[in-house]
Amino acid sequence: MNIQEFDMMLNQSFSFKEQMNQKGVLLCYEGDISQKIIEDIGRIIKHNIEVNANPILMRRLFGIFIEQAQNILHYSTDEKFDEYDNEDLKKAVAILGKNGNDKYYMITGNLVTKSQQKNLSLLLEEIKKLSRKELMDLYVRKVKTGSIVKGKGGGVGLLEIARFASEPLEYTINDIDDNFSYFIMKAVIKGRN
């Protein structure tokens, strides 16, 4: 890349940043997911000046990010999916932002295999039907009977996210090809209870 091309790209990235600011985006990450990267982004979320001023909000946003990022990490390293050998399974997008005065959101996007897609939508549809009380009861039951073997939490991570969120989780799944889909999930958290 020569310096003129670089200058043009820089201008484009500034205008993209401007658009993100208008949408209330506080943090945007696109790239590989590893435990180390999860810890680094987690630290950035905790130390975001605005989020840090509200400890309850900070811990919920942090918790939602950790659960979803580790879900992505576990699925991408699950031996079952080795046949696909797709490096893109280890990549994700995470956006932390603010809607209006008092609502924050965490959006994550990642590639999933068709079998993961099926599990995810079954679980999310099941969670949707639960009242707050039923959600808590199911979470407690799953935690008390769960296995600590890696990636065998039986969906307890998604229940944790739903329990931290102030509104029902929203998600979309878009077909990419015969093997893969793109999964986007949004969790909304109120700044005040």
Add this chain to the structure above:
Amino acid sequence: MENLILKSTESTPLIDFNLTNNLLRIKGESYPENPAEFYLPILEWLENYLKQLSQPSTIEFLIEYLNSSSCIAFIRLMELFDKYFQDGKNLTINWYYHPENEMSLEYGQLFQSDLKIPFNIKEV
């Protein structure tokens, strides 16, 4: 047996299990990539420790954050302490939390339910 001391990391808590004063402390945040790898050796150390224990022993927690799989591992820890308490060992759990950390208080309340062992929840 030797003391079990593991320094805290970004995603694992301090483990400070001291045989001389029978004080077991777990302090910090827990969200390792592989909780079994971290907690299984700790559970094994505890099993050996509790088996031979003849003095009173106190277990102190000060936990800022647990991811869901660490929460499952903590249930295993609590079940182990409770089992030995019911076998006649003199054990007490103190769960400390910072007042601004409601999540830590909720974890304490979750673990406290269903246990016979004395389980005190205390604000720091």
